[in-house]
Amino acid sequence: MAVSEVKICNLALRKLGARLIESLSDSSQEAVTCKLFYEQVRDAVLREHPWNFAAARTRLALLAEVPAFGYAHQYQLPVDCLHLRQLNSADDEFVVEGDRVLTDRDGASALYTRKITNPVLFDPSFVMAFSARLSAEMADDITGSSSKAREMWTLYLNAMQSARLADSAEGREDEILNDPWLEARGLYGTDSPVWRG
Known part of the structure; x- marks a missing residue:
């Protein structure tokens, strides 16, 4: 099944244990919340890394x-x-x-x-990071649980780390190796097992 806005929203909702939606125009709380956050979160995640796609x-x-x-x-x-x-x-x-x-x-x-708006063009690792960030942003509204929100933020940071590493394997290694976000987390540097000095 092709990636779509609804599919990405449902990935996020599934992480929250919430009801899935059939359309962003549904009147359910889940659909209204997804529609509210979708574009802003997509653009924020696009800005956070020099995605090849x-x-x-x-x-x-x-x-x-x-x-x-x-x-x-x-x-x-x-x-x-x-x-x-x-x-x-x-x-x-x-x-x-x-x-x-x-x-x-x-x-x-x-x-x-x-700005890429067509989900079909999204890299699979971006989709996973995006849906995790979407679940983190929506967690309070959907679940009312601040602990669930914290859990989703951790999930997002892990998904983003994996996505950055996967994306860096496609010709952007030098930029990624100097990325302060990764260095701050101890993923790169002269003491790292993946350092290639």
């Missing part, structure tokens, strides 16, 4: 208005940009302000995380 590259549109100070150029971010990863090279300095990026780089191109 959500990577996009484009040339940025130079804006006529020059920044008042600090940088030489100002560019328009793509409308589907959730997180700007880097410009032409990893050494290019930039700052994002609203829907614009300021930099000294001439002819800037961007590598960014784009």
Whole structure:
């Protein structure tokens, strides 16, 4: 069965021991809560890691208005940009302000995380992390249990760790090895069994 918004919501609801839904337009508390959280949680999880399936590259549109100070150029971010990863090279300095990026780089191109709304395009490990985060966000509303919410947050952190490792095996190893999120959890570093110095 293809991945869908309803399937992802039902994965989250199953973790909470709640009733499953047939549609996000149902009038049940479960469907209303899923609909409330779904898009915000999806975008938050997309921003938390440089997912390979959500990577996009484009040339940025130079804006006529020059920044008042600090940088030489100002560019328009793509409308589907959730997180700007880097410009032409990893050494290019930039700052994002609203829907614009300021930099000294001439002819800037961007590598960014784009908003993916079609669940069929989601990586399977992302689906598991997303559904775990969704269950964590909905736990209080659905179960009324703060201990269940804490349990779901732990589940999410574990799912996210597994998803990051799986995603990093597809060509993003150098970036992942320097990820402070993983280093803080002792997963990488010179003392780690997976360190390849």
